[in-house]
Amino acid sequence: MKLNVYNMNNQFAIQILNWKYKPPYDFYNNEYSEEALEELLDSSYYALVDMENELFGFFCTGKSAQVPAGHAMGVYEEKFIDMGLGMNPMLVGEGRGTEFCLLIIKLVEEKFQNTPIRLTVAKFNNRAIHLYGKLGFVEEHEFETERAEFMTMVRRRE
Template sequence: MQLLVRDMTEEYAKQILTWKYEAPYDFYNNEESAESLTELLENPYYAVLNQDHELLGFLCIGSAAQVPFGSTVGAYNEDLQDIGIGMDPAITGQGFGTPFFTFILSYIQETYQLDSIRLTVAKFNQRAIHLYTKLGFVKKVEFSRNTTEFLTMVKHF
């Protein structure tokens, strides 16, 4: 399957905001609000489409990919580019994570010529952590915000 990265549009953003994940991944559900729409449109978010131009997921880079509280506890002290991803819940848990994220990593490397990249994941999301580890990410910093524990992971290219 061929994947494409496109600029985020209002149509894609509105579609993403309607995605609803099953528990425990409902942690990643977005609120359908003007503020959430603005977040997706005014920050470096990109749509990931299949060859039929159907929205499969998104990626974001920079501080938009960070958990804001993490900065207050030193989780982002190392000067690295951050990446965040999301996949349509209709296709999660079906073995598509590896080709999806491999494509995104290739895109990021080609576009930004980075030596290293960092991501942040909720610690309960063992499915994602397994994928990230398989693709060469290593655990770095753990921190908590309220009742949620987070983990940063870094990959060196």
Template sequence: MENAVIADITPEDAVEVIHWKYEVPYDFYNIRAQAEAMQEFLMNPYYTVRCEGKLVGIFCIGTSAQVPEGRATGMYVERFIDIGLGMAPKQTGQRRGREFFQRIITFLKETYPNTGVRLSVATFNQRAIKLYESIGFHRVASFPAADADFIIMTHPTLLAVDETN
């Protein structure tokens, strides 16, 4: 996925993503409020990842990647670039997640140098947690939310720079 292309999400991409359907237990990620999702995708920093012209997945950065309940309880006070990501349902389970995620990390390191990377993941999503840990992300906090419990993870070599130095 080295040759994967990252670009801003388009309205056409957003429509495709809104119609993605995941199987249980990942159906948690199925979009139910389509109008709100469309607005979220187009009004915030969302990106697509394409490989050979096919939409492989999306990711977002900043507050769009934060879980509202975590934000409300002060889980995101440290300065990091928060990321949220999702692969197209047809792409999951094919051992492409590592390449997909590493392509996003490379993009973030190039675009936001010297900024730490943090993500939030639902605790039931053991497949994603295993992937993130294999790349070097560590669990730093957890919190309950309305629909699931979440873990916050950061990468030790991508930690935020101490601005006091």
């Protein structure tokens, strides 16, 4: 799979804010708002575009990849680079997740050399948790918000 990486722009951000996932993954649906648009355009988000110039997915790093409630629980105190990602809902479940995630991991590792990667995932998302485990992530912490239970998973560089 060949994907091009671009800084997030207005066009891609609006597409992402309008993506609709099927239950139970509709938890990840966004509502379009100026605040949501501004977050996607804050320079920590990147768009991944296929060879037909279609938006395949996105990823972000840093604070944007964290669930704010986790700070009160102390799950983000260790020095890691946080990574978040999302795949176009029209492409989910087609067996492309491993390659998609590996590309993002490679990009993050190149930019933040020797820094372990942390991601936060909703605990109901067994499909993602299984994939992250296959890619070398291990469960680190768990915490709960009003909306869901989450876990952080960490991939340490060898």
